[in-house]
Amino acid sequence: KRPVKAPTGTELHCKGWLQEAALRMLLNNLDPENGENPDELIVYGGYGKAARNWPCFDALVRTLLGLENNQTMLVQSGKPVGVLTTHEHAPRVLIANSNLVGKWDNWEHFYELDKKGLMMYGQMTAGSWIYIGSQGILQGTYETFASLADRHYQGDLKGKIVVTAGLGGMGGAQPLSVTMNNGVAIIVEVDEKRIQRRLETAYLDTTAPDLDTAMKMARQAAADKKPLSIGLLGNAAEVLPAMLEKNFIPDVITDQTSAHDELNGYVPMGIPYEKALLMRKQDPEKYKELSLKSMATHCRAILKMQARGAVAFDYGNNLRGQALTRGVTNAMDYPGFTPAFIRPLFCEGEGPFRWAALSGDPADIEATDQALIEAFPYKTRMVRWLEMAAEKVTHMGLPARICWLGYGERDKAGKIFNDLVASGKVKAPLVIGRDHLDCGSVASPYRETEAMKDGSDAVADWALLNCMTSVASGSAWTSFHDGGGVGIGYAMHAGQVTVADGSKEAELRVTTVLRNDPATGIIRHADAGYEKAVETARARGIIIPGITDQDLG
Template sequence: MSFQDEILQGIPKEIPPKKDYDKSINHAPKRKQILSSDEKKLALKNALRYFPKEQHKELIEEFATELEEYGRIYMYRYRPENEIYARPLYDYPAKCNQAKAIMLMIQNNLHHDVAQHPHELITYGGNGSVFQNWIQYRLTMKYLSEMTQEQTLVMNSGHPQGLFPSHKNAPRVVVSNGMVIPNYSSQDHWEKFNALGVTQYGQMTAGSYMYIGPQGIVHGTTITVLNAIRKIAKNRDDYKGKLFVTAGLGGMSGAQPKAGNIAGVISVTAEVNPKAAKTRHGQGWVDEIISDIGLLCERVKLAKSKQEVVSIAYLGNIVDVWEKFSEENIYIDLGSDQTSLHNPWAGGYYPVGLTFEESNEMMSKNPELFKKKVKESLLRHAEAIKVNTEKGTYFFDYGNAFLLEASRAGAEIMAPNQEDFIYPSYVQDILGPLCFDFGFGPFRWVCASGKDSDLEKTDAIACSVLEEMMLHSPEEINQQMADNIQWIKGARENKLVVGSKARILYADAEGRMR
């Protein structure tokens, strides 16, 4: 069946053959069992609502097995036969270009090179979902193929409610995700509702179909690292040979080593998942992978002595890096963290002292012990950072809830007023005063043709506009304008594209309009 016919088909009339579990794919960790016996029945009922009754007997056993084994019902059997990636706009079978563009972005979010856990429909962050199951994907793509410019598709946590009459100037899609009220719920409430199949966490750009791959965060990370260097450097000659230590290569965090290279530092990014590290290495987003902590120390010492620009992935736990570098007197200039600590108990953070496999097993079979281990690890993590910051390391929080969860674990990281943390956030200390306060923020575009030549044309246009704007820009934003021009000029050389032919640029209102 062709790609177009598969989309137009929607839900197959006949149950397709069962698919093998592909172990080469980076899969989401098995979720803990959180549903009661009656709630499991409800989860199965919710899953079966998409199918005619005569198919329920065959499907219910399979869905029950998925729920028991993985903690969720993904409907693996219904994964499409055709490869999922951002095709050129004209390849999509639809009645209007807006619908085709949305289909392109959905497929980009689920592309194996882009998505963190593609078979579980998770784009990044450990649980940032596009859909909850593969039938929702199929239904949504079919609705989009039928949509006209006088209709709007309403989405609720991956579930398409249907096409509703609207008008050509109305949104083509209205999306809501994660309808859980934080002040009146807990992480377990969300886990339960997700297991029931009634809500999902869409993150910022996964469940809204706007993710453009790790490039989507690399510009902001580059600006952050570059300006962090400027804060601590004595002069321009002092920029070279700076060491940046952080963690996370799975989703958005995969931007860190590339940003480090562009900013001109030595970066060490710890990652416990071998598949995530190897994916980033294969994509050219990290230069080297080292799995021995002793060899890592020697490599970093050499890089410092030569003032290299190099990105190193350490296949192991970040706590070991902070502790070992302190023991070896390896001075860390900059430090941060991008583990997914908004999701600490379900794969967002892995405790020190356990292997990746041991952690995943404990997470599923003994979640309370896993939670205890995570808290213990956060305490060690925070203490190791404190030891290094007392030597002069500049540590900043990157918005991943590290400081929040460390404080909840009992780490002594609160300021005397007991409201602020002892370390600044990147917004508070860097991007806020340098970019956000002046109206600069992430501006993304995608070349729907899928052509490199079109992306090069847009880069040239952006560069021309920025250079003209800089001629009359206020002095206080000259550095930002210069950084943006350098970013665009180096975009092709830095090989930023993963997935769709897209670009990101921190632009102000005038830049966006022009």
């Protein structure tokens, strides 16, 4: 057990703010306030880690502390493997996590290498050091439920009951997202500690001792049109069928257990939780089989609820894909959340824009919140979000914020932030990054790129171009991972982080990266035939040969 916490304040431990930012964000990912299981270096998403093991963690820290301003550290699956002399305008860190050659690109081979100490699962923001706790996903979840409400219930979840499962690193954002949209939620979770944690951080309102009570509480709150979130200890693969038996059909059904990982994520039904944890270590093969079978049951229950009128969607955990391997042939009958609710945003270069205050001072985040509200007063959903977030979101580790911004807005925000640091209104540099889940950064056929218009779901060229683009544009660090969210072999994705330290150099880097990064998303969607993306490119002067270059002359 090694409690870890990022240093705060304005004093440098490294030789420059880019290295310092990488160091603090690495430490912040493993802060017990922030990461889910720091003792095992696990940050979130089942098995998503920040460093391969503790010796690698130490080497990362040591290397970052010594890294010069014209050097670049290479990180291979959570291990620092080299330091190269590049130049001042290059990234300070380049990261590649969990990537395997196609034919070997699966959990089986991954675990073989993991056992040998050669690999690490980086998830998206775990291995790329830009995890900011449940808030990170809270905004995405808020946007998703808001979109759903727009489409199905006139913009509001008032009086509607959402059933879901999983209160982990990402799933923990569900209850608050539903109540922020005025809805009622029952969230099934097998691990009592997770429920406790969400109560403590006020992401979850209350718990129910059993299913009947939970159903009763939910019905009452819905009837009263009051927002309420209820945690229910149990296994989703057991609870959902029980709900069906009791003729309890929610308005919305989804799931955020770590179904993408049948060994270290999902918990099978039919055995006590503690026994399941033991079996994980002692008989992993049996565990995996039970786990996949439970997912099939779980998925079938969702399908039945859909058939009986619930709005069902997959929340990016590959439950459908896993159930498919165990004979649920109609698993794909309900859609993923991206094509249903997120893709229209991607076509405008909208995506998750996040930042953290290296000062450690929440007032710095308040200053940035205010600055964005002033800069983008017409973005009403964002304004509403920022106001609610300021009130309801407890900071975990370094104070941080997230909101979704589009093309043209992200670089503008970056410049505003850099100016705030330069003027001293914000005390120390701001780290700006994003989830790998973004408009141009990911190829993930069961999630972000599911059901693309032209069928290019599995084309990974786009994610690679995004990765190279952020390096070429001057990120502080860039990362490329395999398998985030949906598991090894199911996704390839890139992340970028920049640092606004108030310098002119930072301004150039921050604005260049934040302009080009979402541009690749608009390009990707325009190429796939999305008219909205083409319109955005035209309107914003993004050069796409064969599409907008004629217009641009």
